[in-house]
Amino acid sequence: MLAVIFAIKFPDIKATLDSTKFLDLVKQRATTTTTLSVPEVLPTTSTTVTIAPTSSSKPALAPSPTTQSTTSGSTVPQSQSPVTSTAQPTSTTAAGREPTVKVRQSSLFFVKIEDDGVISRLEVKRNIPVSDSPLTDAINALISGPSEGEIRSGLVSLIPRGTKLLGITVRGSTAIIDLSDAFMYNHYGIEGYSAQLKQIVYTATSFPSVQDVQILVEGKQKEYLGGEGVYIGKPLSRNSF
Secondary structure, three states, X not given: OHHHHHHXXXXXXXXXXXXXXXXXXXXXXXXXHHHHOHHHHHHHHHHHHHHHHHHHHHHHHOOOHHHHHHHOHHHOOOOOOHHHHHOOHHHHHHHHOOOOOOEEEEEEEEEEEOOOOOEEEEEEEEEEEOOOOHHHHHHHHHHHOOOHHHHHOOOEOOOOOOOOEXXXXXXXXEEEXXXXXXXXXXXXXXXHHHHHHXXXXXXXXXXXXXXXXXXXXXXXXXXXEOOOOEEOOOOEOHHHO
16 A cells, blocks of 8 residues: 555655755765765774884984994094993003013022021022112111012021111211111020121121111110120121121
């Protein structure tokens, strides 16, 4: 029944639709709906675009300070690469070289105690750095005692431990040697006192300009060394023993 009515009224319905442009509106709405669905595909395209800068930026990250310092060496300015500022083996080696030290051969006198108790005096040649006070250097080396090699050879020093050199003054041919109070005490008796004096006097007079030695203790002139009574009230030469 509805089909028959629709067939009879179709021309009127079509004319109404044409006059109202209803069909055109329906077509436009359908077109709009179709075009609005297109942007949903765009995120895929934009994602692909953002990946490209990441891959293209990798070559810019490849160079590094280490690579530049290794491949270009000294051609890279030090202000551009901190690595090259420390990689200077030539300068470091030159700066690290120890300066040549000039030495002077001095005669030091130590003693050797034989099995029968006899004390003998022995001369040792020692290389001492050159300075403006060679006599002071020699006496200080003597007070410091024999070296390990000299000890293995049986040499000892009878200068009491703790003795310090307080000063040396040379007047004419006499060396005035001031020693600390420890020089006054020796456990080997009169022979020990005589031996320690010989060590000082012989070492000092090994210098051609020194003929004798005046011993001072703590800046004062003493008459005797130790309780045994070795006279030191005047300058002593090698002939004094």
